[in-house]
């Protein structure tokens with residue numbers, strides 16, 4: 001573990017990507033296959049390979065209790081050290097310095113500890129954590145805690161880990177990426193590259209394949225220019241959850257966007273899949289629907305992450321799978337086939353509910369696309385996917401073959417009521433803003449969301465000073481501020497939410513600009529939020545299923 005930490009620290013000490021790759025490649029070159037598999041995953045900032053679909057379930061309070069007990073430092077001192085770093089790993093490294101036995105610990109032992117933490121329940125998670133931290137050198141502890149916190153923060157992207165694998169085993173980077181796209185597992189990729197096993201790198205049923213992603217565009221013109229195509233295909237952008245369905249005879253498995261297995265959450269799909277009559281790997285979107293209508297995302301949320309779905313919930317929130325791609329059909333891999341071929345194969349399957357096909361329309365120019373876009377918005381959908389009909393399916397890639405066209409609905413003018421210290425690059429500045437609208441009935445401000453994107457570093461630095469002066473109460477990580485800074489925020493949608501006093505939450509809010517020109521009296525109201533919700537996102541705006549999808 002100490003060698004891992006030293007390699008990680010050396011990578012973090014340089015900003016030159018070539019140098020990072022060289023250091024990491026040299027380290028990977030020294031490892032056995034088993035350690036290579038582990039180190040590649042940990043260097044990507046993960047405790048487990050995504051294909052293992054595991055999570056640690058370890059909270060901050062357990063970690064802080066363990067660090068406090070080993071280091072014999074009190075809460076105040078630990079808090080002071082944390083504020084200095086704003087990084088859990090760096091905090092633990094300093095806090096534990098002098099308190100541990102600094103013994104050699106192997107990556108195998110690290111793996112066993114992570115597994116023991118994962119399988120322990122509640123407070124029992126502290127025991128394996130404490131046993132390992134006690135033994136580690138503080139530098140190794142620093143990196144161990146970075147791994148469990150899910151981020152190394154040493155300027156390593158997954159792309160750089162791939163480059164280091166290429167460098168370590170003299171394999172072209174394109175080859176490494178291809179293996180990674182298919183395995184979806186950086187540890188497995190590293191081992192296959194070390195062994196020179198490339199032929200076996202094809203997709204297999206019941207091994208989740210990374211999803212193809214879309215790049216955002218703002219206008220129909222931009223969609224055409226970026227795609228560089230004469231005609232494009234458009235599909236509705238369904239507001240559900242991404243789902244991959246694998247089916248071979250009576251065996252069926254479902255995977256979510258982060259490659260976790262979600263089979264148990266959607267029994268109606270599992271029960272109907274044998275009826276498809278072919279071995280398939282589908283890509284699509286799960287939607288909640290009832291009485292022929294698509295329900296809003298927040299209804300679908302009740303079905304997510306379930307290990308068991310009872311009959312009542314199935315009745316209240318039934319689901320369908322709207323399919324837009326097929327990657328495997330009866331033993332044939334279709335990744336490299338053009339979308340036109342894949343779609344034709346899909347249409348030939350004669351699918352029946354709960355399996356539907358995404359509604360497809362061809363657009364021959366920007367104006368045509370604009371009209372289709374307007375129609376889809378009229379139907380209450382959030383946007384349109386624009387796809388190059390000749391494109392292959394590129395797993396894991398956010399390229400230009402799939403674009404998403406969604407214009408922000410409207411913006412809201414809101415006022416900042418609380419601010420938080422940022423993490424990582426944003427440490428030492430107040431970068432996360434909670435904001436409110438006005439409830440005209442009570443005259444009070446009510447929070448509707450929290451935004452942390454959209455401002456430049458210079459703006460954040462300037463406003464940090466202002467917020468420090470405007471603080472009315474300092475809660476440590478969070479500061480309540482005088483409501484004086486007005487922001488214009490864009491967002492993707494509005495949900496009902498118990499998190500904020502307003503009863504609503506904006507989804508994916510981004511700061512468009514700071515409205516110095518606007519007095520707080522003139523910010524938007526709760527009524528306006530409710531109106532937008534009803535118009536676009538509430539029960540009343542539900543879209544008839546027949547209009548969004550066809551079989």
Ligand code: AMP
Nearest residue numbers: 235236237238241242285324358385404
């Ligand atoms: P975003 O989450 O904004 O990056 O948009 C991409 C997501 O839109 C995908 O991951 C899918 O879950 C979803 N989506 C909805 N409809 C489609 C469609 N017809 N084709 C591809 N993705 C879709």
